[in-house]
Amino acid sequence: MQQHTQLSLVTPFSLFFIFFSFLNPMQVALAANGGSSGAAENPFSPKAYLVRYWSKEVRNDAEKPSFLLSKASPLNAVDSAAFVKLAAQNGLSTRLPEFCSAANLLCFPDLAPSLEKHDKNANFAVYTNKNFTNYGTDRLAGVDSFKNYSIGENLPVDSFRRYSRDSVNHKDQFTSYANDGNVVDQSFNSYAGGSTGGAGDFKKYADSVNVPHLGFNSYSDDSNGRSHGFTGYSENANAGDQSFSSYSKNANGAPNEFTGYGTSANVVGSGFTGYGQSGNGANDKFNNYGNDQNNPTNNFRSYGDGGNAGVETFTSYRDRANVGDDSFQSYAKNSNGQKMDFTNYGKSFNVGSDKFTGYGQGAKGQEIGFKIYGANTTFKDYAKKESVSFKSYTKAGASSEKVAATMAAASGSLVKKWVEPGKFFRESMLKKGVVMPMPDIQDKMPKRSFLPRTILSKLPFATSKIAALKQIFHAADNSTMEKIIVDALQECERAPSAGETKRCVGSAEDMIDFATTVLGRNVVVRSTENVNGAKHDVIIGSVKGINGGKVTQSVSCHQSLFPYLLYYCHSVPKVRVYEADLLDPVSKAKINHGVAICHLDTSAWSPTHGSFMALGSGPGQIEVCHWIFQNDMTWTIAD
Numbered sequence: 246m247q248q249h250t251q252l253s254l255v256t257p258f259s260l261f262f263i264f265f266s267f268l269n270p271m272q273v274a275l276a277a278n279g280g281s282s283g284a285a286e287n288p289f290s291p292k293a294y295l296v297r298y299w300s301k302e303v304r305n306d307a308e309k310p311s312f313l314l315s316k317a318s319p320l321n322a323v324d325s326a327a328f329v330k331l332a333a334q335n336g337l338s339t340r341l342p343e344f345c346s347a348a349n350l351l352c353f354p355d356l357a358p359s360l361e362k363h364d365k366n367a368n369f370a371v372y373t374n375k376n377f378t379n380y381g382t383d384r385l386a387g388v389d390s391f392k393n394y395s396i397g398e399n400l401p402v403d404s405f406r407r408y409s410r411d412s413v414n415h416k417d418q419f420t421s422y423a424n425d426g427n428v429v430d431q432s433f434n435s436y437a438g439g440s441t442g443g444a445g446d447f448k449k450y451a452d453s454v455n456v457p458h459l460g461f462n463s464y465s466d467d468s469n470g471r472s473h474g475f476t477g478y479s480e481n482a483n484a485g486d487q488s489f490s491s492y493s494k495n496a497n498g499a500p501n502e503f504t505g506y507g508t509s510a511n512v513v514g515s516g517f518t519g520y521g522q523s524g525n526g527a528n529d530k531f532n533n534y535g536n537d538q539n540n541p542t543n544n545f546r547s548y549g550d551g552g553n554a555g556v557e558t559f560t561s562y563r564d565r566a567n568v569g570d571d572s573f574q575s576y577a578k579n580s581n582g583q584k585m586d587f588t589n590y591g592k593s594f595n596v597g598s599d600k601f602t603g604y605g606q607g608a609k610g611q612e613i614g615f616k617i618y619g620a621n622t623t624f625k626d627y628a629k630k631e632s633v634s635f636k637s638y639t640k641a642g643a644s645s646e647k648v649a650a651t652m653a654a655a656s657g658s659l660v661k662k663w664v665e666p667g668k669f670f671r672e673s674m675l676k677k678g679v680v681m682p683m684p685d686i687q688d689k690m691p692k693r694s695f696l697p698r699t700i701l702s703k704l705p706f707a708t709s710k711i712a713a714l715k716q717i718f719h720a721a722d723n724s725t726m727e728k729i730i731v732d733a734l735q736e737c738e739r740a741p742s743a744g745e746t747k748r749c750v751g752s753a754e755d756m757i758d759f760a761t762t763v764l765g766r767n768v769v770v771r772s773t774e775n776v777n778g779a780k781h782d783v784i785i786g787s788v789k790g791i792n793g794g795k796v797t798q799s800v801s802c803h804q805s806l807f808p809y810l811l812y813y814c815h816s817v818p819k820v821r822v823y824e825a826d827l828l829d830p831v832s833k834a835k836i837n838h839g840v841a842i843c844h845l846d847t848s849a850w851s852p853t854h855g856s857f858m859a860l861g862s863g864p865g866q867i868e869v870c871h872w873i874f875q876n877d878m879t880w881t882i883a884d
Contacts, residue, residue: 289322291697295753302757304766305883312772313878316810317753318697319349325697332703338717349694351808353430353726355719377405384412386443395423405433414442424452428691428806430725432460437468445473451487455689458725459487465501472500486728488516502530515543530558543571550579559587669856670870672843675823679785680830683778688875693810698752701809706751708734718808726808733807743849747815749805756812760800760880763816771824772878774838778827786826786835791881796821800880801842801873819845822881823870842879843870 287293295317299309320328324347331337337344345352381389389409409415417437437445451459465473506515548557667682674681696704705713711731720726737749746763750756760768791797799822802814820842827837848865850856856869873879 287322289325291318291320291325291695294697298754299757302761302766303768305769307769307883310770310772310878312876313753313756313770316695316876318694318700320347320697325699329697329699329703332700335713337704338719341717341719345808348696348700348809349692351428351691351693351729351806352718353724377408379410380405381409381412381415381417384409384415386414388416388418390418390420391422392420394419394421396421396425405436408433408435409437409440409443409445410435411439412437412443413440415440416443417445419447419450421452422447422450423454424449426451426454427689428455428458428725428729430458432462433464434460434462435466436461437465437471437473439467440465440471441469443471445471446476447474448476450475458728460490460723461488462490464489469497473502475503475506486515488518490516490518497525500529502532503534504532506531506534515541517545517548525553529556530560531562532560534559534562538566541566541571545573545576548573548576550576553581562587664855664859668871669859671860672821672868672870675785675788675825675841675843675870677785677788680782681785683781683783683827684872685780686773686872686874687776687779688804688877690804690806690876693808695753696751696809698754701752701755706734706737706749708738729806729808733805733811736805736813741815742817744818744846745815747813749811749813750802751807751809751811756802756814759814763800764798764880764882767883768880769883770878770880771822771840771873773840773873773875776875777836778829782830783837784828784830784833786828788823788825791822791824791884793884794821794823796845797881799842801877802879803874803877817844817846821845822879840873840879841870842873843868 292314295314296309299314318325328337328340328344328348331340331344341352342355344350409417437443445465465471665684668684670681695701704717708731711734714720714730714734715727718726718730720730733749741747748755748759750759760770796819798816799820800814800816802812805811805813823841823843825839825841826835827839828834829836845868846865847854847856847867847869850864850869852863854864856871857863860867860869
């Protein structure tokens with residue numbers, strides 16, 4: 246975060262005048278500056294208030310948790326009062342950049358329309374956070390190249406509007422676009438519309454990002470003979486979604502190729518709408534689409550509908566994927582002379598849900614072939630003619646189990662393939678001397694802070710108030726910020742599971758209130774000390790069971806992605822909590838102090854929960870333990 250400039254609102258000092266009269270000169274100076282000197286903490290800062298609140302609400306002599314106090318709002322006293330007033334007046338959106346910077350929030354930059362003109366070939370070596378408006382329109386031949394575009398950024402936001410529109414024989418190259426980002430928001434609107442000839446080439450697009458949100462709207466519509474290639478699109482991504490809307494609509498002779506689309510991604514969603522609609526002589530290829538993915542959701546709607554004499558090829562679709570939900574609706578409907586070929590479709594480790602609706606319906610002269618078609622799949626309203634051929638079609642039922650067993654034997658256990666080693670383990674593993682893998686417990690969320698309760702209480706937090714929240718945080722329709730807000734609200738408003746008590750909290754004071762309401766005021770809060778040992782084997786050292794190792798009550802709090810620091814806190818019955826020293830397996834030196842929670846009642850868990858894949862059991866049959874990850878925490882009654 247860049248250092249913010251102090252707000253110049255009129256009233257903040259007057260709000261504290263009465264309090265200042267009771268302070269000595271040094272304290273007055275500290276309060277005015279919002280800082281601290283040595284051991285003296287500004288008595289009016291949110292952090293100082295949190296310290297006092299902890300002392301008032303928690304009734305024991307346990308040391309105040311430094312990791313929780315570190316999450317307090319960094320706002321100084323003056324700015325805090327100013328933003329309280331703005332929040333009360335529904336005016337935070339007018340000062341959002343200052344508010345986000347001062348309060349350490351997750352906010353995307355507002356991209357103003359770009360007035361830059363690029364009349365000649367452009368070579369961008371390093372670029373980030375830009376809005377390109379009317380880029381390359383009517384360009385004649387030439388090459389524009391983007392290298393190292395938004396690489397390694399935390400919150401890259403880039404927008405291309407009217408890109409290469411009506412260009413002729415113009416070539417666009419994107420190399421290493423938005424790779425290694427965290428929360429990535431990239432959009433192309435009206436890309437190469439009406440262009441003739443030329444080519445668009447994307448290599449390593451959004452590779453290894455966390456929470457991508459990628460949108461292509463009106464991509465190459467009405468183009469003539471222009472080719473597009475994506476090599477390495479959104480591979481190794483975690484969560485997030487990609488969408489292509491109106492892709493190559495009314496295009497003529499436009500070859501499009503995706504190589505390595507979403508490979509090895511985790512819980513991603515892809516949407517293709519209006520793909521190749523009414524195209525003439527299209528040639529579209531998807532090679533290695535969604536392979537090795539975990540729980541993907543892919544949705545193709547209106548794919549190749551009304552096309553003429555085109556060729557659509559999927560090679561190795563969802564190969565070795567784990568569960569997920571794929572949908573093809575209105576595929577090649579009313580097309581003429583189309584050739585559709587699926588090779589190795591959905592040969593997954595664990596079957597998911599695949600739906601084909603309106604497949605080839607109303608089409609004439611089409612040729613449709615499926616080879617090695619996966620299990621647990623539904624066809625509705627498809628063209629049941631000789632032109633549709635199925636080879637090696639796997640029916641659901643016993644045969645699907647046989648396929649899954651064969652694939653598992655050939656490629657290794659599902660545990661190693663789809664569930665990170667050490668993410669879940671049995672209670673018997675928490676014994677001194679046991680060697681076990683430690684999962685990646687590093688916090689991958691953007692760094693944020695709590696809001697002071699005085700501000701938080703004045704902000705809406707409900708799906709019924711989504712418009713107000715979008716206005717405050719400048720969340721445009723279908724933007725990443727809108728999705729972040731909606732997803733968090735839906736999770737927070739979800740009905741609790743059996744025996745669960747839950748609450749989402751955006752201030753440390755609210756978290757303390759929830760924990761003490763459930764557990765009483767004699768509480769302590771624990772978290773794993775650091776991330777040492779993550780993704781490696783560790784040796785379990787000394788182990789301590791909280792509450793003597795007996796079944797106990799606890800409140801666990803897990804981060805949610807939201808503009809300010811938000812935790813989903815819940816209490817579930819029948820758990821045991823442990824602390825354990827973690828040792829380096831070579832030197833035997835202590836490298837970490839872990840906190841683990843064991844769920845003894847898993848009867849209400851889904852049969853597809855990752856823990857059962859890892860441990861080889863099912864709901865209610867075993868207990869399941871996991872570590873408390875970095876910046877998550879669990880509260881218990883003090884021993």
